Amino acid sequence: MSYVKKLKCLLCGSEYNPDEVTYTCPKCGNDGILEVIYDYEEIKKHFSKESLQSNKDYSMWRYLPLLPVNDPSKIGPLKVGWTPLYEAKRIREDLDVPYLWIKDDGRNPTASLKDRASAIAIVKAQELGKKVVTCASTGNAASSLAGASASVGLKNYIFVPRTAPKAKIAQLLVFGATVLTVKGSYDEAFDLSIKATEKFGWYNRNTAFNPYMVEGKKTVALEIIEQMNFEVPDYVFVSVGDGCIISGVAKGYRDMLSLGFIDKMPKLVAVQAEGCKPIVDAVNGDGTVKFVKPDTIADSIAVGIPRNRVMAVRDVKESGGFGIAVSDEEILSAIKYLGSTQGIFAEPAGATGFAGMLKALKEGKISKNDKIVVIVTGNGLKDVESAQKAGGTPIEIEPRIEDVERVLKEK
Amino acid sequence: MSYVKKLKCLLCGSEYNPDEVTYTCPKCGNDGILEVIYDYEEIKKHFSKESLQSNKDYSMWRYLPLLPVNDPSKIGPLKVGWTPLYEAKRIREDLDVPYLWIKDDGRNPTASLKDRASAIAIVKAQELGKKVVTCASTGNAASSLAGASASVGLKNYIFVPRTAPKAKIAQLLVFGATVLTVKGSYDEAFDLSIKATEKFGWYNRNTAFNPYMVEGKKTVALEIIEQMNFEVPDYVFVSVGDGCIISGVAKGYRDMLSLGFIDKMPKLVAVQAEGCKPIVDAVNGDGTVKFVKPDTIADSIAVGIPRNRVMAVRDVKESGGFGIAVSDEEILSAIKYLGSTQGIFAEPAGATGFAGMLKALKEGKISKNDKIVVIVTGNGLKDVESAQKAGGTPIEIEPRIEDVERVLKEK
Numbered sequence: 001m002s003y004v005k006k007l008k009c010l011l012c013g014s015e016y017n018p019d020e021v022t023y024t025c026p027k028c029g030n031d032g033i034l035e036v037i038y039d040y041e042e043i044k045k046h047f048s049k050e051s052l053q054s055n056k057d058y059s060m061w062r063y064l065p066l067l068p069v070n071d072p073s074k075i076g077p078l079k080v081g082w083t084p085l086y087e088a089k090r091i092r093e094d095l096d097v098p099y100l101w102i103k104d105d106g107r108n109p110t111a112s113l114k115d116r117a118s119a120i121a122i123v124k125a126q127e128l129g130k131k132v133v134t135c136a137s138t139g140n141a142a143s144s145l146a147g148a149s150a151s152v153g154l155k156n157y158i159f160v161p162r163t164a165p166k167a168k169i170a171q172l173l174v175f176g177a178t179v180l181t182v183k184g185s186y187d188e189a190f191d192l193s194i195k196a197t198e199k200f201g202w203y204n205r206n207t208a209f210n211p212y213m214v215e216g217k218k219t220v221a222l223e224i225i226e227q228m229n230f231e232v233p234d235y236v237f238v239s240v241g242d243g244c245i246i247s248g249v250a251k252g253y254r255d256m257l258s259l260g261f262i263d264k265m266p267k268l269v270a271v272q273a274e275g276c277k278p279i280v281d282a283v284n285g286d287g288t289v290k291f292v293k294p295d296t297i298a299d300s301i302a303v304g305i306p307r308n309r310v311m312a313v314r315d316v317k318e319s320g321g322f323g324i325a326v327s328d329e330e331i332l333s334a335i336k337y338l339g340s341t342q343g344i345f346a347e348p349a350g351a352t353g354f355a356g357m358l359k360a361l362k363e364g365k366i367s368k369n370d371k372i373v374v375i376v377t378g379n380g381l382k383d384v385e386s387a388q389k390a391g392g393t394p395i396e397i398e399p400r401i402e403d404v405e406r407v408l409k410e411k
Numbered sequence: 412m413s414y415v416k417k418l419k420c421l422l423c424g425s426e427y428n429p430d431e432v433t434y435t436c437p438k439c440g441n442d443g444i445l446e447v448i449y450d451y452e453e454i455k456k457h458f459s460k461e462s463l464q465s466n467k468d469y470s471m472w473r474y475l476p477l478l479p480v481n482d483p484s485k486i487g488p489l490k491v492g493w494t495p496l497y498e499a500k501r502i503r504e505d506l507d508v509p510y511l512w513i514k515d516d517g518r519n520p521t522a523s524l525k526d527r528a529s530a531i532a533i534v535k536a537q538e539l540g541k542k543v544v545t546c547a548s549t550g551n552a553a554s555s556l557a558g559a560s561a562s563v564g565l566k567n568y569i570f571v572p573r574t575a576p577k578a579k580i581a582q583l584l585v586f587g588a589t590v591l592t593v594k595g596s597y598d599e600a601f602d603l604s605i606k607a608t609e610k611f612g613w614y615n616r617n618t619a620f621n622p623y624m625v626e627g628k629k630t631v632a633l634e635i636i637e638q639m640n641f642e643v644p645d646y647v648f649v650s651v652g653d654g655c656i657i658s659g660v661a662k663g664y665r666d667m668l669s670l671g672f673i674d675k676m677p678k679l680v681a682v683q684a685e686g687c688k689p690i691v692d693a694v695n696g697d698g699t700v701k702f703v704k705p706d707t708i709a710d711s712i713a714v715g716i717p718r719n720r721v722m723a724v725r726d727v728k729e730s731g732g733f734g735i736a737v738s739d740e741e742i743l744s745a746i747k748y749l750g751s752t753q754g755i756f757a758e759p760a761g762a763t764g765f766a767g768m769l770k771a772l773k774e775g776k777i778s779k780n781d782k783i784v785v786i787v788t789g790n791g792l793k794d795v796e797s798a799q800k801a802g803g804t805p806i807e808i809e810p811r812i813e814d815v816e817r818v819l820k821e822k
Contacts, residue, residue, distance in 0.1 A: 058469055076754070077497055077498065077499075077500060077753075077754075078495075078497075078754050079495040079518070084489075084490040086488055086489075087488065088488075089488060090562070090563075090564055104520075107490075107518065107520070109515075109518070109754065110754075110756065111522075111790070111792060146754075147750075147754035147756065148754060149754075150750060150751050150752060150753065150754040151501070151753055151754035152501075153501055157815075160805075162807060166795055166799070167578075167792055167795045167798075169805055170791075170795050170798035170799045170802050171750075171756055171791065171792065171798065171802075172802075172805075173798075173799075173801075173802025173803050173804070173805065174746060174747055174750035174751070174756055174791060174798050174801055174802040175750045175751055175754060175756070176747070176750060176751025176752075178806070178818070178822065179805035179806065180805065180806050180807075180808050180814075180815065180818060181805045181806070181807045181808070182808060182809075182810045183807065183808070183809050183810065184809075184810040188810040189810065191810070192810045192811070192812065192815065195812045195815075196812060196815050199812060199815075199816075200819070335585060336585055336587070339558075339561060339582075339585035339586045339587060340561050340585070340586055340587025341561060341587075342488075342561060342562055343487070343488075343489050343520065343521075343557075343558035343559060343560075343561040343562035343586060345521065345558065345582055345585055345586070379522070379792070380581075380582065380585060381522060381578055381582065381790070381792035381793060382792065384577055384578045384581050384795065387578075387581035387582065387584075387585050388577070388581045388584075390584075390585055391581050391582075391583075391584025391585040392584050393584070394571075394580055394583075394584065394590035394591065394592045395589070395590065395591050395592070396573060396591075396592045396594065397591050397592070397593060397594070398593075398594050398595075399593050399594065399595040399599040399600065399602070399603045400603070401603065401606045401607060401610060403591075404568075404591065404603065404606075404607050404610075405610075407589070407591065408611070411589065
């Protein structure tokens with residue numbers, strides 16, 4: 001059994017036993033997102049810095065005592081997590097930011113951070129005896145769920161807006177998912193998937209709706225903490241769509257604080273695209289989230305109705321952080337910069353956090369001597385069209401050395 | 412300094428000191444590929460099963476004593492290697508092959524096994540004081556070289572056939588490479604890159620031409636050996652283009668045999684596409700490689716003039732293995748099967764080894780109780796068009812629950 005003590009509604013504060021509720025607060029409806037509360041005193045008995053140091057499981061499961069898993073035999077085989085945290089030497093030198101780290105979470109099995117949440121989803125689905133899982137997604141949550149499901153033999157029905165990038169849809173289909181491309185927005189796909197869950201009794205992995213997804217995502221922070229040898233940075237930059245990843249980061253740091261492994265929280269910076277920045281505006285304003293119609297190249301964070309808005313805004317505000325919005329041009333330029341300076345290939349939403357860090361630095365919102373972590377949330381191969389826009393064009397030549405000479409002269 | 416003792420020509424047997432020659436045998440020209448010979452007695456003093464066990468560097472560099480690196484400070488920051496070796500439980504059950512392992516090398520930084528060789532290339536380039544590196548590639552070697560170069564600040568000029576998949580070219584450009592798309596085949600691009608190397612003094616990473624690429628690639632086998640706890644499988648299935656990866660696998664096992672860490676070699680199986688199978692024919696015939704015009708969807712192994720043919724044919728024959736060719740349909744079907752059964756997403760050449768294993772099993776060339784390792788060499792996101800062919804099509808619906816019900820009924 002896990003060390004989960006209770007589930008607590010973010011809106012009304014009601015508390016439930018984990019086996020009482022599957023998704024949101026029965027009193028508050030689908031906005032009543034439940035937070036997972038652990039018994040840290042019990043965890044401390046089985047989990048320490050020393051036990052971590054001798055643990056040879058270099059995956060997200062090295063943090064098993066901090067995860068909502070009752071039956072570890074249901075954990076899937078795909079190797080999720082323990083992605084590299086780079087010291088980003090060339091960028092440090094180029095920008096004169098000596099304390100910059102980049103976490104490349106595009107290195108997960110289906111090439112995005114979402115694999116961390118889906119890994120939990122398939123455990124919970126199996127624990128409940130479900131045979132079918134579902135979710136709505138801009139693409140990455142879906143492909144991660146489909147991959148994880150395939151690895152353990154769960155069927156899945158996936159709802160994506162039909163505008164999702166081709167690579168993500170192709171990935172889903174190869175993983176054997178039944179893919180329903182919805183003529184509508186991500187927000188409409190989200191609502192439809194919840195209706196289908198209620199109607200057909202499937203297990204639903206939707207961000208925010210499912211209380212355990214934040215728990216999977218928090219492992220990115222747990223890893224960063226361990227990879228930085230329990231040093232806490234001043235800022236962590238995270239791209240934000242529904243707001244579930246940034247709350248995961250907050251939860252990871254809070255867990256480690258509760259255990260006494262670290263002594264403070266970092267400031268969290270929510271980065272969104274200018275064409276879709278409801279969380280940024282709320283964080284920098286009075287906390288109220290106003291829904292918008294998304295207009296950005298960063299499809300993974302093109303979320304007009306952020307489902308985890310209450311928790312995300314709370315987490316950023318409590319941390320003393322802020323929000324910052326970047327243009328699509330700044331995102332594309334961040335893709336190229338990350339790639340050509342450090343060899344890290346990010347999709348648009350994956351590079352958005354980095355673009356926000358660059359802008360915050362330029363605008364003096366953070367200083368060059370701050371300790372900064374940036375999370376890259378997804379791999380650039382997920383969205384080749386955007387990569388083409390960011391990368392530029394190749395030079396076509398005949399197979400003749402004279403053509404090569406000409407190119408060299410022109411450069 | 413490394414433990415490299417000498418470089419030995421595969422054709423004439425001439426031996427050279429490592430600082431005497433950079434690429435091929437001066438006597439035999441570009442066909443005179445050099446093999447890297449180590450001083451195993453010296454290596455044994457610094458490298459043991461025990462030293463491995465306590466080594467926390469979970470990357471290809473954990474095998475540093477077995478690598479041709481003189482100056483470890485030149486190693487790039489990208490985390491290459493220590494990719495997962497899956498026990499492939501669902502496939503084991505489905506096919507009734509209880510001893511099957513799958514190595515997913517698409518989990519490398521630029522999503523292919525080639526990262527292992529490029530990681531070595533940028534070390535050697537820097538050791539020689541070179542500022543520019545180059546290669547010809549069907550795509551993966553190039554993107555791996557471009558990513559590795561970006562991470563340490565080397566310029567690069569990349570020659571690819573203009574038919575290379577868009578994702579691979581986009582990746583190259585994001586990594587800041589100057590990409591020359593050659594109006595011609597990979598084979599023509601290869602020759603052109605060597606001419607350019609001679610003319611402009613660049614460092615050349617071409618497969619086979621550069622003696623150290625096999626050394627990087629062998630780390631995939633070193634990892635498999637360690638991940639299997641020094642048990643040697645009966646067969647290792649490898650997709651073959653130039654023949655450099657399969658020789659890398661042979662070299663890895665030979666190294667471990669020379670050190671006494673294992674007691675036999677596995678049989679190596681070279682898998683190629685039916686539309687391009689010069690190595691398969693040579694291996695199954697008298698060893699002579701006849702050049703062909705490639706015609707296959709598996710672009711990464713569409714190599715009509717396999718540059719490492721002599722070594723590859725020797726290695727497969729010496730191992731007691733064989734060659735097997737699969738159709739493009741079998742490759743596409745292997746992509747879908749790997750994805751939907753195990754959550755592993757492979758590009759066509761990446762799934763070719765697996766397709767060959769399926770066929771060998773069906774044809775009785777191997778038996779169900781053999782211990783089998785299959786290497787997946789590249790990620791499916793590299794070639795979305797092929798993934799679309801393999802995966803099938805999504806179902807478009809309006810955002811209405813009635814539409815979902817209709818789909819369920821139809822299925």
